[in-house]
Amino acid sequence: MDYLREHPDRVLELANEHVRLVAYSIVLAILIGVPLGVLITRVRWLEAPIINAAGILYTVPSLALFAIMIPYTGLGRDTVVIALVLYSLLAIVRNTVAGIDGVSPATLDAARGMGMTSTQRLLMVELPLALPIIMAGVRVATVAAVGIATIAALIGAGGLGRLIFDGMSRLDTDRIVAGALVASALALAADWGLALLGDLLRRDTRRTAGRG
Amino acid sequence: MLGDLQDFVTYIREHPDTFWELLSQHVQLTVYSVLIGIAIAVPLAVLVSRVPVLAKPMTWLAAIGQTIPSLAILAITLPFLGIGFRPSLFALTIRAVLPIFLNAYVGLRSVDPAIVDAARGMGTSNAQLLLLVELPLATPVLFAGIQTATVQTIGLATLAAFIGGGGFGDWILQGLGLLDNPVLLAGAIPVAVLAMVTEIAMSRLRRLLVPTGLQIGTR
Numbered sequence: 001m002d003y004l005r006e007h008p009d010r011v012l013e014l015a016n017e018h019v020r021l022v023a024y025s026i027v028l029a030i031l032i033g034v035p036l037g038v039l040i041t042r043v044r045w046l047e048a049p050i051i052n053a054a055g056i057l058y059t060v061p062s063l064a065l066f067a068i069m070i071p072y073t074g075l076g077r078d079t080v081v082i083a084l085v086l087y088s089l090l091a092i093v094r095n096t097v098a099g100i101d102g103v104s105p106a107t108l109d110a111a112r113g114m115g116m117t118s119t120q121r122l123l124m125v126e127l128p129l130a131l132p133i134i135m136a137g138v139r140v141a142t143v144a145a146v147g148i149a150t151i152a153a154l155i156g157a158g159g160l161g162r163l164i165f166d167g168m169s170r171l172d173t174d175r176i177v178a179g180a181l182v183a184s185a186l187a188l189a190a191d192w193g194l195a196l197l198g199d200l201l202r203r204d205t206r207r208t209a210g211r212g
Numbered sequence: 213m214l215g216d217l218q219d220f221v222t223y224i225r226e227h228p229d230t231f232w233e234l235l236s237q238h239v240q241l242t243v244y245s246v247l248i249g250i251a252i253a254v255p256l257a258v259l260v261s262r263v264p265v266l267a268k269p270m271t272w273l274a275a276i277g278q279t280i281p282s283l284a285i286l287a288i289t290l291p292f293l294g295i296g297f298r299p300s301l302f303a304l305t306i307r308a309v310l311p312i313f314l315n316a317y318v319g320l321r322s323v324d325p326a327i328v329d330a331a332r333g334m335g336t337s338n339a340q341l342l343l344l345v346e347l348p349l350a351t352p353v354l355f356a357g358i359q360t361a362t363v364q365t366i367g368l369a370t371l372a373a374f375i376g377g378g379g380f381g382d383w384i385l386q387g388l389g390l391l392d393n394p395v396l397l398a399g400a401i402p403v404a405v406l407a408m409v410t411e412i413a414m415s416r417l418r419r420l421l422v423p424t425g426l427q428i429g430t431r
Contacts, residue, residue, distance in 0.1 A: 055411075060367075147281035165374075
């Protein structure tokens with residue numbers, strides 16, 4: 001705990017790096033994963049290959065994935081962001097598909113009966129109704145990314161892992177505990193924060209749906 | 213690019229003894245921690261399913277535990293237990309217990325109360341009910357938890373190299389330290405293959421394990 005008390009600035013700076021690394025990767029993963037999920041619901045035979053590929057990729061240990069990419073993308077932030085995006089795709093694509101599949105056929109029929117085009121149906125009906133489930137996927141991916149990002153420090157991408165690795169090499173318990181504690185707190189905060197956001201979205205969808 | 217790939221195969225060919233030693237350490241770390249994990253998690257899940265007061269706090273704790281970054285768990289064992297195989301095993305086991313416990317508990321809870329009633333009506337003892345009815349019915353979900361734990365532990369065992377636990381992480385760290393791509397890949401590619409093969413093999417095995425009558429309704 002002493003390290004936290006004596007170097008709050010340093011810890012804050014590393015936490016900031018950590019959050020940015022994760023946020024950047026998750027936003028990219030959403031931008032790639034949601035369209036990919038939508039594509040799967042339109043071109044059904046793509047489902048098995050894409051989901052299986054993402055599932056297999058997910059099993060690759062993070063340190064190994066970093067290592068395999070280093071000869072091509074080098075040390076540093078790029079490698080970590082690409083790896084985090086690849087890991088996050090599974091949860092986001094799978095939940096996007098599940099969310100859109102879960103929209104009731106009657107709702108879609110009603111939308112079609114109102115003369116909505118397929119683009120309008122997607123943007124105004126399917127995606128808003130699927131949002132809580134997509135958010136659940138984002139939550140799982142974010143918590144995992146906060147954990148994996150601690151290893152990023154090893155390949156020069158900064159973040160709270162710096163404290164953990166520095167502490168391990170100097171046998172400085174204070175640093176290890178500070179890094180581990182703040183990283184865990186960040187993961188828990190992401191978990192709870194996104195759960196809360198998911199609940200709010202769900203309530204909002206229900207209200208809007210009831211009004212319409 | 214392709215040169216690196218050829219060089220890593222060459223590197224493994226030139227160091228077969230180290231390769232087999234690292235593989236054996238990696239597999240031992242994984243198998244031991246999953247087995248110890250099962251030995252702790254399954255009885256714990258049975259206990260929690262019998263004592264409802266424990267259910268909420270224990271599942272809550274397990275969920276929080278799963279949120280904590282693996283590296284944090286591994287790093288915190290270092291100052292207390294030192295370096296080597298055993299401290300690594302300890303950290304990996306803590307991690308493996310969580311998914312096995314959660315799945316075992318969910319599996320036991322999802323057993324149809326009507327089936328339990330029927331078994332009771334046939335005069336089963338508590339032990340018989342558990343061993344002959346509940347655990348077999350919970351097996352598919354439990355096995356999914358063991359699969360998650362195993363694949364996750366293979367990944368975490370890569371990090372065990374940081375605290376002297378051995379395994380393929382040794383070569384990855386060496387490759388990182390020397391910026392030597394063949395060594396880096398000689399550690400990374402085998403461990404990636406190991407994780408993927410384990411995932412695929414255990415998925416197949418899971419389908420075989422589930423009795424035909426149970427296959428509908430379980431994922």
